[in-house]
Amino acid sequence: GAVVSQHPSWVICKSGTSVKIECRSLDFQATTMFWYRQFPKQSLMLMATSNEGSKATYEQGVEKDKFLINHASLTLSTLTVTSAHPEDSSFYICSANRNRDGGTDTQYFGPGTRLTVL
Amino acid sequence: GESVGLHLPTLSVQEGDNSIINCAYSNSASDYFIWYKQESGKGPQFIIDIRSNMDKRQGQRVTVLLNKTVKHLSLQIAATQPGDSAVYFCAENGAGTALIFGKGTTLSVSS
Numbered sequence: 476g477a478v479v480s481q482h483p484s485w486v487i488c489k490s491g492t493s494v495k496i497e498c499r500s501l502d503f504q505a506t507t508m509f510w511y512r513q514f515p516k517q518s519l520m521l522m523a524t525s526n527e528g529s530k531a532t533y534e535q536g537v538e539k540d541k542f543l544i545n546h547a548s549l550t551l552s553t554l555t556v557t558s559a560h561p562e563d564s565s566f567y568i569c570s571a572n573r574n575r576d577g578g579t580d581t582q583y584f585g586p587g588t589r590l591t592v593l
Numbered sequence: 594g595e596s597v598g599l600h601l602p603t604l605s606v607q608e609g610d611n612s613i614i615n616c617a618y619s620n621s622a623s624d625y626f627i628w629y630k631q632e633s634g635k636g637p638q639f640i641i642d643i644r645s646n647m648d649k650r651q652g653q654r655v656t657v658l659l660n661k662t663v664k665h666l667s668l669q670i671a672a673t674q675p676g677d678s679a680v681y682f683c684a685e686n687g688a689g690t691a692l693i694f695g696k697g698t699t700l701s702v703s704s
Contacts, residue, residue: 477639479636481636509691509692517696517697518682518694518695518696518697519637519682519694521691521692524691566634568636568637570636570637570692575642579625579642579644580686581627581639581642582627582639582684582692583639584629584636584637584638584639585636586635586636587634587635587636589634
């Protein structure tokens with residue numbers, strides 16, 4: 476259990492275009508999902524917290540108009556990188572909260588999406 | 594700011610040895626800790642977790658130790674295998690639902 480999928484696995488796009496990444500919890504419902512980005516040989520950096528039915532909460536320094544997040548259902552959150560530029564090239568990873576042991580929420584991660592902007 | 598960090602960026606062991614990966618955290622309010630394993634090009638994989646009301650928890654071949662006095666967390670892997678080679682991150686869930694990740698330790702297992 477606790478499987479999280481992402482689509483696409485990798486994407487190459489031209490500068491100025493928008494890219495949508497989907498994150499799905501396959502066997503559980505998640506009211507809260509998270510979006511991270513990770514640069515080579517670095518740790519995960521939280522971008523935003525996605526809450527079902529409400530606006531996402533963005534971390535300091537993350538442009539909400541550039542990284543649009545929609546959490547329309549309990550199993551799907553989407554991240555849209557608008558007007559992508561080469562500096563947006565990165566590994567984007569989502570996670571979903573699932574309650575374990577009756578009391579603690581644990582994050583389970585998707586496989587990541589490699590975005591390359593030319 | 595407060596953050597979670599790891600003592601060593603890399604650890605090299607021989608197959609069959611026991612591995613110990615360490616992590617120091619600074620947020621004394623953190624009450625939940627997780628170890629993740631990340632292989633190249635993949636998302637982090639949950640390994641084991643521990644709450645602050647415990648000091649030890651065991652899984653299959655893995656043990657997590659928590660020392661709240663010195664704010665130290667460790668992951669022990671018994672009989673390390675080549676398939677254990679990956680980057681290991683500790684994470685804390687302090688004030689909210691978001692996780693704070695450490696910088697990661699790269700474990701290399703040689704045959």
